[in-house]
Amino acid sequence: MKSILKNKQIVIGGVLILLIVLLVLLAPLITSGDYSSVDLPNKHLAPGPGHPFGTDYYGRDVWTRILYGGRISLSVAVCATLLAAVCGTLIGSVSAYFGGAVDFIIGRIMDVFMSFPMLLSSLIIGIILKASVRTMFLSIGIPCIPMFYRMTRSNTLSIRERGFTKAAVSMGSGPMRIVLRHILPNVLPHILVVFSSAMGGCILAESSLGFLGFGIPQPTPSWGLVVNEGKSFMFQCPWTAGFAGLFIALTVLGFNLLGDGIRDYLDPKIRNSYL
Amino acid sequence: MTQSTNTADQLLLKAEYLNKKFSISTGRGFKKLSYYAVRDLSLEIKKGEIFGLVGESGCGKSTLGSMLLGLQKPDSGSILFEGKDLTNLSSSKLKELRKDIQTVFQDPYDSLDPRFTIRQIMEEPLIIQGIGPAEKRTEIILSLLDRVDIPSDFLSRYPHQLSGGQRQRLCIARALTLSPRFLILDEAVSALDVSVQAQVINLLLDLKEQLELTYLFISHDLSIVKFMSDRIAVMYFGRIVELADKHELSRNIRHPYTKALFLAMPEPDPDIPVEVNHIEAGVPSLINPPGGCAFHPRCPYATDRCRKEAPELREISEGHLVACHLACEPIS
Ligand SMILES: Nc1ncnc2c1ncn2[C@@H]1O[C@H](COP(=O)(O)OP(=O)(O)O)[C@@H](O)[C@H]1O
Ligand code: SF4
Ligand SMILES: [Mg+2]
Numbered sequence: 001m002k003s004i005l006k007n008k009q010i011v012i013g014g015v016l017i018l019l020i021v022l023l024v025l026l027a028p029l030i031t032s033g034d035y036s037s038v039d040l041p042n043k044h045l046a047p048g049p050g051h052p053f054g055t056d057y058y059g060r061d062v063w064t065r066i067l068y069g070g071r072i073s074l075s076v077a078v079c080a081t082l083l084a085a086v087c088g089t090l091i092g093s094v095s096a097y098f099g100g101a102v103d104f105i106i107g108r109i110m111d112v113f114m115s116f117p118m119l120l121s122s123l124i125i126g127i128i129l130k131a132s133v134r135t136m137f138l139s140i141g142i143p144c145i146p147m148f149y150r151m152t153r154s155n156t157l158s159i160r161e162r163g164f165t166k167a168a169v170s171m172g173s174g175p176m177r178i179v180l181r182h183i184l185p186n187v188l189p190h191i192l193v194v195f196s197s198a199m200g201g202c203i204l205a206e207s208s209l210g211f212l213g214f215g216i217p218q219p220t221p222s223w224g225l226v227v228n229e230g231k232s233f234m235f236q237c238p239w240t241a242g243f244a245g246l247f248i249a250l251t252v253l254g255f256n257l258l259g260d261g262i263r264d265y266l267d268p269k270i271r272n273s274y275l
Numbered sequence: 276m277t278q279s280t281n282t283a284d285q286l287l288l289k290a291e292y293l294n295k296k297f298s299i300s301t302g303r304g305f306k307k308l309s310y311y312a313v314r315d316l317s318l319e320i321k322k323g324e325i326f327g328l329v330g331e332s333g334c335g336k337s338t339l340g341s342m343l344l345g346l347q348k349p350d351s352g353s354i355l356f357e358g359k360d361l362t363n364l365s366s367s368k369l370k371e372l373r374k375d376i377q378t379v380f381q382d383p384y385d386s387l388d389p390r391f392t393i394r395q396i397m398e399e400p401l402i403i404q405g406i407g408p409a410e411k412r413t414e415i416i417l418s419l420l421d422r423v424d425i426p427s428d429f430l431s432r433y434p435h436q437l438s439g440g441q442r443q444r445l446c447i448a449r450a451l452t453l454s455p456r457f458l459i460l461d462e463a464v465s466a467l468d469v470s471v472q473a474q475v476i477n478l479l480l481d482l483k484e485q486l487e488l489t490y491l492f493i494s495h496d497l498s499i500v501k502f503m504s505d506r507i508a509v510m511y512f513g514r515i516v517e518l519a520d521k522h523e524l525s526r527n528i529r530h531p532y533t534k535a536l537f538l539a540m541p542e543p544d545p546d547i548p549v550e551v552n553h554i555e556a557g558v559p560s561l562i563n564p565p566g567g568c569a570f571h572p573r574c575p576y577a578t579d580r581c582r583k584e585a586p587e588l589r590e591i592s593e594g595h596l597v598a599c600h601l602a603c604e605p606i607s
Pocket of ligand 3: 462
């Protein structure tokens with residue numbers, strides 16, 4: 001545990017994410033709580049007392065909108081990543097375990113998925129599903145499945161060939177026990193790494209969709225939407241899009257640092273135990 | 276080692292005409308190339324002996340071992356363990372039989388799950404086989420750890436906290452948890468430092484006497500096989516080319532490949548004349564096996580007959596089998 005804290009990337013990434021999550025959770029206490037009422041006389045106020053991040057075109061407090069927007073963006077990202085992690089891990093281990101035709105067919109389907117840029121897949125799924133807060137996570141999460149699939153599949157294949165799984169078979173262990181006791185626990189750390197970077201990817205995907213106007217519809221604030229609204233007044237009041245962008249960037253940075261950190265932390269350990 | 280001839284000749288395991296073919300994709304379409312890793316191989320292992328199996332890397336030793344262990348099914352042939360054919364047992368019977376045949380692999384770092392503690396590693400076979408209750412399992416574990424000289428306060432440690440020798444001793448202890456009668460030791464000491472090797476070899480020899488075990492000792496290193504084994508089978512290209520009692524084999528080598536192996540040993544036996552030239556050509560390709568005797572491209576005695584006709588494994592004197600056309604005359 002102590003040695004985890006020696007890893008700077010994990011510490012910085014973790015602290016960053018913790019801070020943002022804390023701000024977002026404490027939003028009712030540290031903001032006015034009113035993120036939607038229009039106050040036209042006070043539109044486009046610069047950051048100052050009462051409005052730490054200024055106000056937007058409708059006179060809404062940007063600080064409030066960003067913190068409440070974080071609730072939407074973060075929960076969409078968590079749901080999307082969880083969906084991708086569960087599906088990808090399941091499909092990947094089944095594919096690797098059965099091999100042969102099953103593996104081949106699943107593999108080709110994943111190839112098709114991966115041949116589209118992720119954002120395009122999200123757009124297509126989003127249009128089919130008519131994006132709402134409830135379905136947004138599907139259009140972001142489904143394109144992330146191949147990330148988890150590939151990682152789980154290749155790790156399952158290599159762990160299946162390891163001596164300890166062969167030893168377990170020679171003791172009379174069935175396939176279920178091997179998957180649950182040996183394969184999944186050894187894949188888990190790799191899932192964490194992918195999970196962290198997928199979280200960053202999903203936050204970014206939500207914002208990009210919002211920016212392009214395919215995001216979660218008005219008036220629910222999400223980071224993507226806040227950026228989208230702000231972009232039209234980029235020159236009159238850069239703080240709207242600017243601060244929303246800053247939150248997005250810091251969150252993505254936090255998750256990427258965490259992911260890289262976990263990988264570096266695990267690597268020497270894994271290397272030691274493999275050699 | 277005073278066994279009555281009666282028990283000495285009791286068979287533990289008899290394998291007949293084992294074949295195992297692998298195929299690899301060529302990278303071009305669906306076309307596959309196949310080759311035999313083990314070919315028409317028969318052998319008998321007697322109760323209480325150490326049966327050594329030696330041959331270059333890639334000759335099929337591990338494939339044979341994993342078939343005898345029931346990890347891979349042979350494409351054809353039978354494996355009788357105490358009369359039961361383990362190639363066509365029901366899965367519950369096979370699980371029962373697994374208690375009797377256990378294994379120690381080459382790489383102790385690879386054969387221990389890095390996420391398991393020593394206790395979990397030792398307990399796993401007992402749990403899988405439904406041996407309990409927990410106190411009884413602990414008792415078995417502690418007595419075995421004691422036998423292999425691992426302190427009992429290591430129970431909550433992880434494999435990466437152990438030295439190479441300790442890990443291999445742990446693998447040996449784990450293999451013994453189910454009280455097997457037959458151990459397959461596939462390169463069990465090959466990955467260890469020389470000093471540790473001697474220690475583990477002595478441990479294996481002690482355990483064999485104390486627990487009345489039978490070993491199949493597989494290694495590419497003839498000097499270790501020669502030290503460990505009672506009988507030695509020399510394997511080349513998926514087949515046994517010579518099989519004899521250790522002393523008979525040192526005295527009376529009949530196969531040119533065996534001779535080459537003895538010559539390649541670090542300390543050549545002074546009894547063997549050194550005039551035989553070292554084998555030059557490389558290992559032939561499995562995919563395009565040479566016709567006739569598989570050894571002929573490397574054999575200094577090869578004749579036309581060798582290039583056309585594969586020699587059978589024949590008994591040339593009591594318990595000494597050779598697969599070579601020239602086997603009737605000793606090599607000079
Ligand atoms: N699962 C497998 N698939 C394809 N080829 C294999 C497989 N296992 C072993 N082989 C091949 O079979 C031959 C014998 O391998 P092996 O039994 O491991 O030899 P050894 O233990 O004597 O070094 C080698 O050429 C190896 O590449
Ligand atoms: S059969 Fe011929 S080629 Fe094969 S080992 Fe004997 S002498 Fe050499
Ligand atoms: Mg081998």
